[in-house]
Amino acid sequence: xxxxxxxxxxxxxxxxxxxxxxxxxxxxxxxxxxxxxxxxxxxxxxxxxxxxxxxxxxxxxxxxxxxxxxxxxxxxxxxxxxxxxxxxxxxxxxxxxxxxxxxxxxxxxxxxxxxxxxxxxxxxxxxxxxxxxxxxxxxxxxxxxxxxxxxxxxxxxxxxxxxxxxxxxxxxxxxxxxxxxxxxxxxxxxxxxxxxxxxxxxxxxxxxxxxxxxxxxxxxxxxxxxxxxxxxxxxxxxxxxxxxxxxxxxxxxxxxxxxxxxxxxxxxxxxxxxxxxxxxxxxxxxxxxxxxxxxxxxxxxxxxxxxxxxxxxxxxxxxxxxxxxxxxxxxxxxxxxxxxxxxxxxxxxxxxxxxxxxxxxxxxxxxxxxxxxxxxxxxxxxxxxxxxxxxxxxxxxxxxxxxxxxxxxxxxxxxxxxxxxxxxxxxxxxxxxxxxxxxxxxxxxxxxxxxxxxxxxxxxxxxxxxxxxxxx
Numbered sequence: 001x002x003x004x005x006x007x008x009x010x011x012x013x014x015x016x017x018x019x020x021x022x023x024x025x026x027x028x029x030x031x032x033x034x035x036x037x038x039x040x041x042x043x044x045x046x047x048x049x050x051x052x053x054x055x056x057x058x059x060x061x062x063x064x065x066x067x068x069x070x071x072x073x074x075x076x077x078x079x080x081x082x083x084x085x086x087x088x089x090x091x092x093x094x095x096x097x098x099x100x101x102x103x104x105x106x107x108x109x110x111x112x113x114x115x116x117x118x119x120x121x122x123x124x125x126x127x128x129x130x131x132x133x134x135x136x137x138x139x140x141x142x143x144x145x146x147x148x149x150x151x152x153x154x155x156x157x158x159x160x161x162x163x164x165x166x167x168x169x170x171x172x173x174x175x176x177x178x179x180x181x182x183x184x185x186x187x188x189x190x191x192x193x194x195x196x197x198x199x200x201x202x203x204x205x206x207x208x209x210x211x212x213x214x215x216x217x218x219x220x221x222x223x224x225x226x227x228x229x230x231x232x233x234x235x236x237x238x239x240x241x242x243x244x245x246x247x248x249x250x251x252x253x254x255x256x257x258x259x260x261x262x263x264x265x266x267x268x269x270x271x272x273x274x275x276x277x278x279x280x281x282x283x284x285x286x287x288x289x290x291x292x293x294x295x296x297x298x299x300x301x302x303x304x305x306x307x308x309x310x311x312x313x314x315x316x317x318x319x320x321x322x323x324x325x326x327x328x329x330x331x332x333x334x335x336x337x338x339x340x341x342x343x344x345x346x347x348x349x350x351x352x353x354x355x356x357x358x359x360x361x362x363x364x365x366x367x368x369x370x371x372x373x374x375x376x377x378x379x380x381x382x383x384x385x386x387x388x389x390x391x392x393x394x395x396x397x398x399x400x401x402x403x404x405x406x407x408x409x410x411x412x413x414x415x416x417x418x419x420x421x422x423x424x425x426x427x428x429x430x431x432x433x434x435x436x437x438x439x440x441x442x443x444x445x446x447x448x449x450x451x452x453x454x455x456x457x458x459x460x461x462x463x464x465x466x467x468x469x470x471x472x
Contacts, residue, residue: 006050006064007456013067014449017044020070021442025435032430036213038075039430040205045071075205081424082212086219086226088417093220093281095410101169101288102403105296108161111396117158118396120151121389125374131358132370136321141353145345152330152343155304159340162297167338169289170261174254176282177263180221181251184236184244187214191233191247198232208232222280239273241265252282259337260290294337296399301335303391304343306383308332310376318357318369326357 021042031037047066110116127144134140190211197204211234218224218236225237236244243250251266263272263286274283308330315326329349333342349355358373359366376388383391 006066008453010065010067011449011452011456013047013069014452015446017068017070018442018446018449022439022446024073025438025442028430028435029432029439032432032435036209036216037430038077038205038209038212038428040073040075042073043071044068072203073205074203075208076428077212078424078427081420081427082215083226085216085417085420085424086224088413088420089216089219090223090280090283091413092410092417094279094284095406095413097172097281097284098288098292098406099403099410101165101285101293102399102406104165105162105293106399106403108158108165109396109399117151117154117392120147120154121377121392123147124151125377128370128374131356132367132374135358135367135370136365138353141356141358144356145350145353148330148345149350152304152345155300155343156341159297159300159304159335162293162300163335163338163340166289166293166297169285169293170254173261173263173282173285173289176221176285177252177254180218180282181249183214183218183221184249187211187218187234187236188244188247188249190214191244194232204232220281222282223274224280241268241272256337260294261286262290292402296395297335299391299395299398301341303383303388303395304341305332305334306391307377307388308343310379310382310388311373314369314373314376315357318373319359319362319366320357321354321359323362324355327355329356 021044024040024042028039045068047069050064050066111118113119124144124147127140127147130140131137131144190207194204194207194211197207215224215226215234215236222238224243226234227237228234234244235242235246241250242248243252250268252272253264253266254261255264256262263274263282264270265272272282274280274286279287309332311329315329318326320326327348328346331342331344331346335341356370358370360369360372376382378387378389380387380390382388386394
């Protein structure tokens with residue numbers, strides 16, 4: 001026979017289980033708008049049936065159910081979507097950073113427009129033409145020297161702007177490296193808390209949410225690979241390097257190599273290898289600060305150097321108003337990793353415009369050499385296979401093409417990441433309508449269980465009361 005109080009125990013388990021389910025739903029409602037929170041689900045299962053002693057197993061109908069219990073509380077999480085989010089987060093981080101920086105690089109060109117270097121080249125060319133048409137006109141010579149100074153200043157200012165962008169990239173890289181190391185340290189701390197909680201028999205859902213949120217942020221900084229161990233801890237690797245494993249953290253740092261920033265693993269004393277297409281924000285910033293922006297500056301410097309050398313060489317072959325051979329026209333100083341280029345007109349010419357060598361011979365009134373000086377901008381083979389003007393046009397075209405490619409990739413990466421996040425939210429996100437429905441469902445279950453206890457209590461009271469009077 002069964003105990004008289006079996007029904008009470010069954011109903012009591014139902015009360016505990018339904019109340020726990022309501023509390024889980026309440027926790028979901030409270031965190032519906034918490035970033036990184038994953039919806040939790042109360043798992044209810046039936047308890048083991050009771051078979052009275054002495055009843056043969058051949059009579060299964062005698063087994064009696066004992067109710068329900070709340071076995072565990074799990075997170076709704078999709079590991080595949082998490083991995084896809086990490087991969088796409090790396091693309092979004094890389095191309096988002098590159099698009100932001102290249103937008104600044106392109107803006108400083110001011111092309112096409114009336115304030116760019118292309119306009120300065122045209123004004124410089126026209127000034128030589130005007131001197132050639134009227135070589136004895138000192139005003140035309142002063143205008144030439146002014147246009148040459150403006151051209152040199154424009155080239156120097158552009159390089160200064162790009163140097164500032166390069167230094168800003170290095171600053172952002174150092175800040176992001178500090179953030180990367182701090183995030184890995186936080187993941188390591190959460191690893192210890194998760195392991196401790198599971199050893200104590202608890203499911204640390206909220207701690208897991210915090211850790212997953214940190215991993216999402218890390219994926220934007222670097223192309224991470226995450227593996228979870230049996231105890232619940234995660235290990236992180238980047239480019240084949242174990243960044244976090246078994247409590248050991250590998251520190252990332254920024255060092256200067258040839259005056260340019262380079263990512264390096266501190267403990268391993270080796271450069272950090274990043275995946276070119278998915279290097280995250282750190283990989284994008286390193287490429288910008290070490291290769292792309294310095295590459296633009298190098299092209300600009302080659303153009304300025306060619307302009308100075310070719311102009312000085314050709315100017316020395318001409319003659320000024322006094323019949324003397326021409327001297328130095330431009331004074332050029334090459335750029336460095338932390339200094340910009342300088343292109344200035346020789347101070348001796350600025351104070352004596354008559355020394356501009358506009359003549360091909362010592363005879364007065366000859367301006368043919370000025371036309372050759374003007375056409376120097378378009379003579380092929382001065383910068384590589386092209387002319388000085390072609391070199392600048394090629395630089396502008398490369399910056400524009402790079403920016404357009406990066407912009408398209410950044411938009412595509414962001415679009416794909418948004419789509420993945422939408423799928424993740426459909427799995428992990430909290431729907432207030434659904435949670436309210438669950439609360440009502442479990443509330444009714446709780447009320448029904450309470451009503452069962454009341455009914456059994458009345459039944460026991462009836463039996464005890466009447467049996468007591470019958471025995472008097």
